[in-house]
Amino acid sequence: MNRTVTNRLLPAAVMxxxxxxxxxxxxWAGIPDYTLPAPSRIAQALAEHGASLVGSWWYTLKITFGALALACAGGVLIASAFALSPTLERALFPLAVVLQVTPLMAVAPLMLIYLDSTTAALLLCAWLSAFFPILSNTVIGLRAADPQLRDLFRLYRATPWQRLALLRVPSALPYFIAGLKVSGxxxxxxxxxxxxxxxxxxxxTGLASRILEASFRTETPKMFAALTLLVLTGVMIFAVFNAVSRAVLGRWHASESGRTD
Known part of the structure; x- marks a missing residue:
C-alpha cells in the first residue's frame, strides 16, 4: 500500500x-503576462473566461469522442474483414496506409471545400488521425492468436466466424485497447x-478557435488557459482508457496483471 501511495504521489509532487x-x-524575473503568464494568472484567466472556454471545451470534446467512436467502429469492422479475407487485406490495407501518412494540415482545407458543415469537416479530420492505430493494432491482435489454439479450432472444424468471435477477438482485445490509448x-x-x-x-467552435482569438488580441493568459484545458483533456482521455485497460485486462492478461503500481 505504501508503495502504491508513493507511486501516485511522486508524479503529483513533481508537477x-x-x-x-x-x-x-x-x-522573480518580472516577466509580463503577455509574454509568459504565471500559473496563478492562468488560473485567474480560467475563472474570468470560464463560460466561453467550457462551452468551447465541450464542443472540442464532442468532436474528439465522435471521431474516436467512428474510428473504433470502422477500424474494428475493417480489421475483422481483413482477418476473414486476406485477399481483401492485401487489396485495401495500402489505402489505409495512404490515409495515415497524408498530412492532416493538407487535407483539412480540402474537407472544408467539399463539406458544407464545418463540424462534419472537423469530425472527418479527427477521424483520419484516430483511425489507423486502431485498425493496425486490431489487425495485429487478430493475427496473434496462439497457433496451438488455432489448430485446435481447426480440429473441431470451427467456422471462420467462430474462430473470429471465440479465438481471434479475445486475442486482439489487448492490442485494440493499446491502439485506443493512442487514438484517443x-x-x-x-x-x-x-x-x-x-x-x-x-x-x-472549439478551444482551438479560442486560442486563435486570444493570439490575435495578445491575450496570452487566455491562450494558456485554453491550452491547459486541452492538456487536461488529453490526460483525462488517457486516464480513462488506462482504467478501462485495467478493468478489462487486469485479471487475465500479463500486460496488466503483472503491474505493481
Missing amino acids: LGLLLAWELGVR GLALIGAVSAEMVAGAAGRE
Whole structure:
C-alpha cells in the first residue's frame, strides 16, 4: 500500500514542484503576462473566461469522442474483414496506409471545400488521425492468436466466424485497447489542428478557435488557459482508457496483471 501511495504521489509532487518553480521564476524575473503568464494568472484567466472556454471545451470534446467512436467502429469492422479475407487485406490495407501518412494540415482545407458543415469537416479530420492505430493494432491482435489454439479450432472444424468471435477477438482485445490509448490523443490533436486550419469563429467552435482569438488580441493568459484545458483533456482521455485497460485486462492478461503500481 505504501508503495502504491508513493507511486501516485511522486508524479503529483513533481508537477507541483514544476508549477511552483514556474510561478516563482516569473515573479522573480518580472516577466509580463503577455509574454509568459504565471500559473496563478492562468488560473485567474480560467475563472474570468470560464463560460466561453467550457462551452468551447465541450464542443472540442464532442468532436474528439465522435471521431474516436467512428474510428473504433470502422477500424474494428475493417480489421475483422481483413482477418476473414486476406485477399481483401492485401487489396485495401495500402489505402489505409495512404490515409495515415497524408498530412492532416493538407487535407483539412480540402474537407472544408467539399463539406458544407464545418463540424462534419472537423469530425472527418479527427477521424483520419484516430483511425489507423486502431485498425493496425486490431489487425495485429487478430493475427496473434496462439497457433496451438488455432489448430485446435481447426480440429473441431470451427467456422471462420467462430474462430473470429471465440479465438481471434479475445486475442486482439489487448492490442485494440493499446491502439485506443493512442487514438484517443490523436483524435484530440486532429480536432484541434483541423479547427486551427479552418480558422472557424462563432459560438459553435472549439478551444482551438479560442486560442486563435486570444493570439490575435495578445491575450496570452487566455491562450494558456485554453491550452491547459486541452492538456487536461488529453490526460483525462488517457486516464480513462488506462482504467478501462485495467478493468478489462487486469485479471487475465500479463500486460496488466503483472503491474505493481
